[in-house]
Amino acid sequence: MGIVGAEMTNPLKNVPPKKQRRLLALERKFRASGDWGVWETISLAPGQGGDGLAGQCHQVRRNRVFAVLVRLDATGVVHLAVSSLSGIRPSWPEMQRIKDEIADCPPILVLTGRPDDAWLASWSRAEAAVPHPIDPIRLGDAVVSLLRTPVQ
Numbered sequence: 649m650g651i652v653g654a655e656m657t658n659p660l661k662n663v664p665p666k667k668q669r670r671l672l673a674l675e676r677k678f679r680a681s682g683d684w685g686v687w688e689t690i691s692l693a694p695g696q697g698g699d700g701l702a703g704q705c706h707q708v709r710r711n712r713v714f715a716v717l718v719r720l721d722a723t724g725v726v727h728l729a730v731s732s733l734s735g736i737r738p739s740w741p742e743m744q745r746i747k748d749e750i751a752d753c754p755p756i757l758v759l760t761g762r763p764d765d766a767w768l769a770s771w772s773r774a775e776a777a778v779p780h781p782i783d784p785i786r787l788g789d790a791v792v793s794l795l796r797t798p799v800q
Contacts, residue, residue: 658735659733660672660733671733672733672734674712675712675713675732675733675734676734678712678713679713679742683712684711684712684713684714685711685712685713686711687709687710687711687749687750688709688710688711689707689708689709690707690708690709690710691706691707692705692706692707692708694706697717702717704719704721705717705718705719705729706718706719706720709750713732714730714731714732714738714742714746715730715731715732716728716729716730716731716746716750717729717731724795725754725795726754728750728753728754730743730746740772743772744772744773747773748773755774755775755776755794755797756772756773756774756775756776757774757775757776757777757778757790757791757794758772758774758776758777758778759777759778759779759780759782760777760778760779760780761779761780762779762780763779765777765779766779775794775797776790776793776794777790778790
C-alpha cells in the first residue's frame with residue numbers, strides 16, 4: 649500500500665569505473681529530459697529476486713531510469729520499492745509520474761508532519777493522509793479504508 653524507498657545493494661559494484669560513469673550520465677540525462685522509455689514487466693518465481701525484500705517480490709517493473717519491485721504480502725497488501733542505478737530516490741514529481749504510469753498502482757497513504765499539511769496528500773495524489781502526531785485509531789481507519797478500496 650504505497651511506494652517506499654528501499655535500501656538496495658549497489659548494482660554497479662562489478663561494473664568497470666568508465667562504464668559506471670557512462671551509465672550514471674545516461675540516467676541523469678533521461679531523468680532530466682523525462683525520457684524514461686517504456687515500462688517493462690518481468691515476472692519472478694518465488695525466491696528468484698535474491699534475499700530479503702527482493703526475494704519476496706513477484707514482479708519487477710523497469711524502464712531506462714527506475715526499477716520498481718512489487719511484493720504482495722500475506723494480507724494482500726501491495727508494497728512497491730523504487731530504485732535507480734545511482735541510488736538517488738525519486739523526487740515527488742517523479743513519484744507522481746511513476747504512480748500514474750504503473751498499471752494497478754496500489755493506494756498511497758501519506759504521513760504528514762502536521763494537520764496543516766493535508767494539502768500535501770492531494771498534491772501528491774495520495775488516496776489518504778494522516779498527520780503527526782499519529783493517532784493509532786485514525787491511522788488504522790485510514791489503512792482499513794484503503795484496503796477496502798478497489799485498485800483501478
